[in-house]
């Protein structure tokens with residue numbers, strides 16, 4: 546019964562954002578990245594691909610646009626694959642959240658555990674293989690993830706799969722349980738992409754990451770497919 550409004554809510558952004566996927570990369574460039582220390586560039590469609598600049602009116606315009614869309618899609622796929630296979634990257638093995646859609650527990654759709662493991666959402670939009678909060682626009686929500694191996698961390702990659710752009714803070718925890726904010730700012734992620742936050746190598750080992758969202762910032766459901774912790778033994 547609640548599925549219905551949910552689908553609608555999520556579908557609208559899909560239509561808007563996916564509908565302008567090509568120009569989406571232009572938006573990204575213009576979105577000012579948080580002045581904060583990070584280089585939160587979504588692993589995305591590179592802006593280069595969106596500038597075919599074919600001669601106006603030429604018969605090739607359509608073909609060039611199509612070619613560049615394909616190149617952008619290929620770049621996107623390559624980047625996704627590179628992240629997935631990063632030898633210094635770990636996927637979460639356990640997760641809890643401030644709330645879950647339909648109070649989902651265990652391995653149920655939209656439960657916190659849907660954000661563990663490698664990414665498994667292939668298309669931007671509402672998907673039970675990602676975590677989402679109980680309500681779409683309630684405000685502050687969080688996702689807390691644990692990883693198999695404590696590392697000196699250098700980066701966190703958050704794969705957003707619906708209503709992207711609502712993350713406001715990322716913290717990592719030291720082994721005594723102390724939290725350390727590694728990023729705080731305006732999330733520039735659009736569509737199905739990673740928010741990638743790099744930071745100076747932590748002086749402590751961490752195996753726990755907390756993602757905070759302000760779900761009211763991006764209307765509709767804000768879903769997280771997976772979160773990768775990047776770091777090494779030393």
Ligand SMILES: [Ca+2]
Nearest residue numbers: 659665674770
């Ligand atoms: Ca997932």
